[in-house]
Amino acid sequence: MQAKIQQELEIINQRLKSAKTKVTIRESNGSLQLRATLPLKPGDKNTNGADRKQYNISLNIPANLDGLKTAEEEAHELGKLIARKTFEWNHKYLGNEAIKKDFKKICELLEQFEYEYFKTHKRTTKSEHTFFYYYSRTKRITNPEDIATTENLIGYIEKLDKEWVRYNAARAISAFCQTFKIDIDLSKYSKMPERNSRNIPSDEEISTGFTKFENYLYNRGNQVNQDVQDSWQLWRWTYGMLAVFGLRPRELFINPDITWWLSQENIDLTWKVHKDCKTGERQALPLHKQWIEDFDLRNAKPLKMLATAISKKDKTKHADITALTQRVSWWFRKVGLDFKPYDLRHAWAIRAHVLGIPIKAAADNLGHSVQVHTETYQRWFSLDMRKLAINQALSKRNEIEVIRHENASLSVENEKLKLEIEKLKMELVYKRS
Known part of the structure; x- marks a missing residue:
């Protein structure tokens, strides 16, 4: 037939x-x-x-x-x-x-996106974070006045020139199309590209990076708005906190417990991550406590600036919090850092591994599962961890050589002193006699 x-x-x-x-x-x-x-x-x-x-x-x-x-x-x-x-x-x-x-415009569908998306997804902190990721990327790469056709949506993706940007855009467009039942085939972009190398800063580079914020103060022009002339102190404080605790940037801006951070009762110097953050509440422990003092992270002035900054935002909206986290990235570039805010989180994870901290403890402190810690963070450990471990070993060897040299010098000095003592004893006996 x-x-x-x-x-x-x-x-x-x-x-x-x-x-x-x-x-x-x-x-x-x-x-x-x-x-x-x-x-x-x-x-x-x-x-x-x-x-x-x-x-x-x-x-x-x-x-x-x-x-x-x-x-x-x-x-x-x-x-x-x-x-x-x-x-x-x-x-x-x-x-x-x-x-x-009805061939609606993209801007019309974006207005309905949140309502339609949460018809089929349970609203949680994590799902809201995921939705905003899809929403913001779709809005960023599309022309809101264009019609939401398959051809247009694929065209936006194909115009992007970087593999990772195309991959992430396709994920967002896919969620957008599923929500509005737009038939589209994005299998061409579904394969995850190979990871680019990250620039994971060493402890020395992190310390040097902290000084660049104040250097910016002395090198910037004179035409600075009086209302924001000291704002660099807030972003320097943010830098220090990310380095010390390995936090996600938004974990500093979502309902921060500033009172606890400055409290005398906070003897372990923990930062309280609020329950509305991506992976819920936790108390993050510092890995390098000395930096808290070196970076003056309990200084009340930048913390007052933090309170002012978040008071101007709707803390329930991811868009407002994202604006603050994007500001962090902007300041990293502004002061000339050649790594990104999230690289400080990776540096924390690598440092914990080199120091022999159990993976479960490190994962809990960073606020994710052991699986995520292993798959996401340890993929950067291969080269960077070897570099840190080797440098650390060489540093220890140099320290040992210095100690040996000092010990040898002290031994010689000790022998000299013994001879001097014996000589003095003989002179004393001679005088008595």
């Missing part, structure tokens, strides 16, 4: 060709479609700039002998419209799903 249907399909297409009907019939997944070159759909684009494009129009007709008869009639009808140049994309040719979407 299938062979007979294919044979009949070829005969019908030959008749259509002989009648100079610029339409053919094709079978796809057990259904029949019309194929023709037509004016562009509303909101569609052609990469070569032409105003026409080849389309497959689903007839929702089964691929059987009766269906072929109906499809041939539809082909002739469409052919007449093409010949008379009267074809229009109406409800019949757009299909039910397209009509349901």
